Each structure stands twice: as structure tokens, then as C-alpha cells.
Amino acid sequence: MQLRDHIESPCGLRYVFEQLELQSGYTRRWMLDMPMMRKGEDIVQAYDTLRKFVRFVEQVDTPYINTLQFRLQGLKDIRTTIKNLGQQAVLDDIELFEVKHLAILAVDVAERMKAHGLDEAVRIPDLNEVITILDPDGLKMASFYVYDSYCQELRDLRSKMRQHPEQQEDLLLECAEIEEGVRRDLSKQLYRFAKPLEEAQVAMACIDMNLAKALQIKQLGLSFPTISNDGISRYEAMFHPQVKDALEMRKRVFQPVNITFGQKPTLITGANMGGKTVVLKTLTLCQYLFQYGFGIPAAKADIAVKDEIYFCIGDEQSIEKGLSSFAAEMKNIDAVIKASREDKKIVALIDEPARTTNPTEGTALVSALVKVLGGETVSLVMTTHYDIEPTDARCLRVKGFEGGTMNYELIEVQDGEVPHEALNIAESLGIDEEWIETARRILNPSNSIGLDSKGSNSTPSKNEKGEGND
């Protein structure tokens, strides 16, 4: 699986990707074709390189970065040309121009990298010889034609052409033959550079990517993760950049969250609007960002490497496929279960499974899911509103309403008992009073008299909730 396959995940990966200031369209395509890293050492190496770029952007001034970025804008995708060269084809003027352009760019960028000790971080092959071949006059300009200097006869013909424009058509034909000979000769000299040219192109995309990631780390306040070896992922002050930005637009603040999960299934319960889904989204996002070597939106992160990442968010109706929301969800979760039976380390983040069916069967389905996915190969985090039977799952609960505002902090609780705050929250949204009152009477017929909406709008304590549930 490549970044291209993951980018549309509803976790917000595209948002972070689109915020990268990539300079070249080629870099963008190259990144989208990147496979997800599944080996710890690859991830370590990627972050080592990125760390060097973060130091680089801290050391140099903005104009220097801008110049480098401007140079990288000249990075073009010339894979077809390089392939032709590799197959020993005779390149035409446009292709030779592309090769020369890439070589000049590579030499220039390599010098800049070397000046800041980054030449070891991303190695660019030396292409000075390519420039020499394609720049017989030593002009060091990124332009190309079959220069007069390649052949005296060509020089004579062209000068004749300028003196006798009336003979141009015939002279051009003569020139064309000689030019073709020169191009054949140049191509032959360039064949052995096909591989270095390809490497240089990739190396510069890599520089473009790392520079953009480094700048993003500074800009969004991201951090470098450590790699967890015990299968447990730990996040401190984790945030979701997209949700944070959206809140800041409305002059509100995102409350960062601490969470640890991994070996045992983790259940998150909590009030509606308590940010449970955002927690799952952020965990999914962080896992992808980690395995694609981006900065992590958390103050501190220790993350376990996984083979597969599953994010099942309930309300994906698949109208094209003709599936109801329940069917679509069941199919998604089914894929997770099947994957868990293969020998793969997976992380599964499931948002309110079976929410669209009746609570009796829904509760049974969710309880069973915790058991089925409780194996060691699966790191499961699941949110639910159902009271599921006690298992050895860890239970986290969103703290919930405190003095009229929502506290999104996650606290560890002993059992999976779900808080009953739906009516209070609905009330705080200004939902129709009659509806909510009627619901209260249905829940608690004996208490209904005298318990008006005003009298019960403070957050109920655990006891009160217990009563409400009886």
C-alpha cells in the first residue's frame, strides 16, 4: 500500500499532506507513490534524516531557504527521458535539454547541501560530467541546442545559412543530418549516466520532501516520535491539526489529550460531543504520519510500528455499492477480523461499532468484537455508547461536562460503564424541551414529577447516573 491509497482516510491525512510546501510536482507524485514503512529501522532512518533538515532550517535564514525552494521548483519529472537513455535511444533536443537541466540543478543543490553538511543525509550523484558533455562552450546555462562547437561543418553551414537566407531550406536539411549525428554521439556518451540521473532526481525529491516536512514541524508544532518496542503506543498532549485549525478559526482552543494503548483492547466511553471520534481520528492520523515519516502532532509520542492500519468510522454509507450504513460497517470490521488472523501486527481504531442497530444485539456484537480482536497481534481502540459486559479490556472515559464546559481529558475507569449524559447535552444544545422532558419521564417514571429541566441540568454524579440507569 502506498501513500496514494491511504491519503483519503477520513483521519485527515490529506490535510496534513496538502499543508506541505512541496516545490515540485514530481516530489508530490513521488511521495504519493511511496510505500508505507513497516520496519522500525526504516522509520528511524527517515527521522534521522528529517532531524538534520530541522536543524538546517533552524540554522539558515529564510532567504536561503527561499532560494533553495526556488531551485527545487525546477525539478521536473523526466523519468521517460531517463528510461529512453537507459534503453540506449538517441535523445532529441528536448530530452537532452531535460538531462542538462537536471544535471545543472543537481550540481547546484548538491553544493548547497554540502555547505550545510547535508550531503551525507541525502546523497546526490555527481553529474558534473553530464554538464561538460552538454555544455561544450562552458556557459553553465540551463539551455540547449546542438551547439556549433560540436562540429565545425555545422558551424560553417549555419553561418552560411545566416548569410544566404534564400538557401535556408536546403542548408537546414544538411544541418539536420549532422545534428542527428551529434545527438547520437551525445546520447552514447550519456548512456552510463541513466542510473545516476535517476538517483539525482529521486534525491532532489527527497530533499524537497524533507525540507517541507521540517518546515511543517516548525509551523504546526509537531514533534519527533520514539519507536516503541513493547507494542504499546504512548501519546502526551496529542492534537489533531485540522480540528485545531478549525477551532482556532472560531477563536476556540483545542484541548490536547494523553493516551496510551496497545496490548489490551482499549474502550473509550464518554458523553456525546466528548471528542471520542476525534481521539480515534488523531490516533489514526498519528499512526500514518509515523509510518510515512512526518512530524507527529503531540508533545511526546512513543509509537509502535504496525503492518496494517484500520480506521473504521461508523457512518460511511456506501450508496454506490448499495450497502446500508450497517452493512458497510460490518464489512469494514470483517476485514479487520480477517486481517487479525493473518500473521500481521495491526492497529484497529473502530468508532462506535454497531451503532445503527438495536442496542441488545449491538451490545452483544460489540462485546464479542472485543473478545475476537483481543489477541496479541491487534492493538484495538474502540469507542462505544453500549454498556458491554466486563472483559479484560482497558476502559477510558472522557471526563465530560464540568461546570458547563466539556473536559476532553481521558481518565482510566475500572469498568466499561457508560456515562448517561445524552439528555443533559441535548439540553445544553437548546433542543426542544418537551422532547427531552418526555425522555426523562420514560427513563425514570417515579421521579418525573417535580424534576424539571432546570433542576437537572448540572452534570449528574456517578450515583445519579446509576439511578437513572435502573
Next chain:
Amino acid sequence: MTFINEILNYDSLSIVGLQKNTGKTVSLNYVLDRLPVERKRIAVTSIGIDGETTDQVTLTQKPEIYLRQGMYFGTSEMHYRQKRIVSELIDVSDENTSLGRVVTAKALTGGKILLSGPSSTSGLKRWVKDMHRIGLDLVIIDGALSRMSLASPAVSQCMILATGAAYSTNMTTLVQQTKFIVDLINIDLADEATIKMLMPIEKGVWFVDSESVLHEIKTVSSLSQEMRFEGMDDCKMLYVAGALVDGFVEKVRKNPKLKNTELVVRDFTKIFVSPQQYRMFLKTGGTIRVLQKSKLIAVTVNPTSPLGVTLDSDTLCAKLSEAIQLPVYDLMKCKECN
């Protein structure tokens, strides 16, 4: 010819034809042939396919574009490979056209070339900007009226309009229709403060009150039949960022509240109003202003239609010149005179 010197006052020129075979390419070659290439650095490109040896529609012979040594040009990869001059490549862009990417090169000898440049307004704008950035003095765009927005004032400072019998073989109609287009091109600019205020707004319909406060009119578009002018008792100016069409102009004209309202559009290429409606609007006291304007330098005519009808060149030039109050040239004839 005087208009060649006038071109030198501007940094960009579009040459547009009212119709195919109105002699646009002749005009372009005429200009390219006479510009002082030794003291001005010049680049030329075209909107999409142009410079074919035969016209793709009527299969009549078309003149080729002749570049002089030292001129820069933008064309597609395909046409670059077919070039019949010696030239040095200076750029291969990411801009894709149906004929490959747009490449830019410098002519090292004079010669014939097929031009097919950027095919989008943004691509064209970028190309013009790039040429100015590398220090060129004048960028010439070979345009087409059917895609006039690409040659709009957003892209070039001045223009030459080619018209002729291909547009209409009835001389009176030809003169009238050409005059209408010339009138639109010559619409006056709005005042500076207005231009500054409205230029950044690229969509919607807006009005400006007497306090110079801008209000958006909630409507789907200026094309909408539902257009109502409510709450606009104090409307000094009405700005249509998109296309200006008959229905809208008529509503404005018939609304007594908008009697002294000035109508503002981005540029003349956004006006899709019939000559009758346009004249009626002006006659009843309406005014139209634009935010961007190209200086119309000259009008050229080709008195021969592709179907073989030839109008009398002298009469046509005289009549048209009288109608539009600008010099009109039959360049084929001028060429023979030279």
C-alpha cells in the same frame, strides 16, 4: 507604418481575429517582420494550435509564422520537433497541451515555425510573466476571438484586431459588427479607487452605495432570472464579476431606481450583450466601465473570404476607418506596396 512604433510603448500585445481567415497571421507576420529586433527583445506565442500550414477548418492555405533571429518563442513539444530554424531551448514547462508540453526557445536563425503555446489563461499569464522575468521587452500573443478571454486585458496591454470578409461578406454588416467589438474594446476604465476596490473580486454581483461601501447581491449569478434589486435604493455602481448578459442589462435599464447607476465589468471579453441591447442601454443614459483595458492599436482587414468573395479593399478600409475613428490597414495590400 506608424502602429509598429506605438506597439513599442507596451510590454505585451495580442493579435486577435474576429473570425478564422480574417488575416490574423498576416498581421502577426507583418508586425514580427517590422519590429526592431536588434534593440528590443521579443517573445511570441500562440493560444493553442496556430500557424498550421493549412487551415484546419476550411483547408485553405495559411501563411506560416516567420521568426527573426534573436526572437524567443513558446510552442508545443510536437511543433518544436517540426521546427525549420536553428533554435536554443531555454525552458520546458509543466504546462501540458494536447500537443505536449510548452517549450520556450530562442531563434538562432530566422525561419518558419508552427506556434502552439499555453492553452489556459493562467498558463498564458505565467508564460508572459516568465518572459518579462528573463528580461524580454515585448511579448506577443497570437490569439483568437472565439477564445478572446485568453487574449484579454488580463494578459496583454495592447491589441491589434483582425477583421475581414470571412466574418461577413456584406460590407455594411461587417463594418457594423466590427464597430461594435471596437466600441466594447474602447469602453473607458472605471476610476482608480473603483478599480482598486473591485479588482480582487472575481465572482458574484455587487453594488456600491454613495458612501463607497460594497455590498454583495445574493444571487446565483448574473445569468439568473431571479435577479432582484431589493434594498438597493442607494446604488451608485453595479459590478458584475462574471459574464454580462442581455437579461441583466435589460433589468438594470428598466429599473427606475438604477437610473444613474454605473455598470462595471472586469473587461470587454466579459460582455455578452447584443449590439441592440448595448446601444439601448447607452441611449437611455446608462454607462459601462471596465476594470482592465487593452489599448486597441490598429484594425487590419482581409477583404477576401475563404469562399472566394472579395470586397473592395479601399472602400472597406475607408468605411471602417470612418466608423471606428481609427486607422484600418489591408496588410496584404501594404505588403505589395512595399
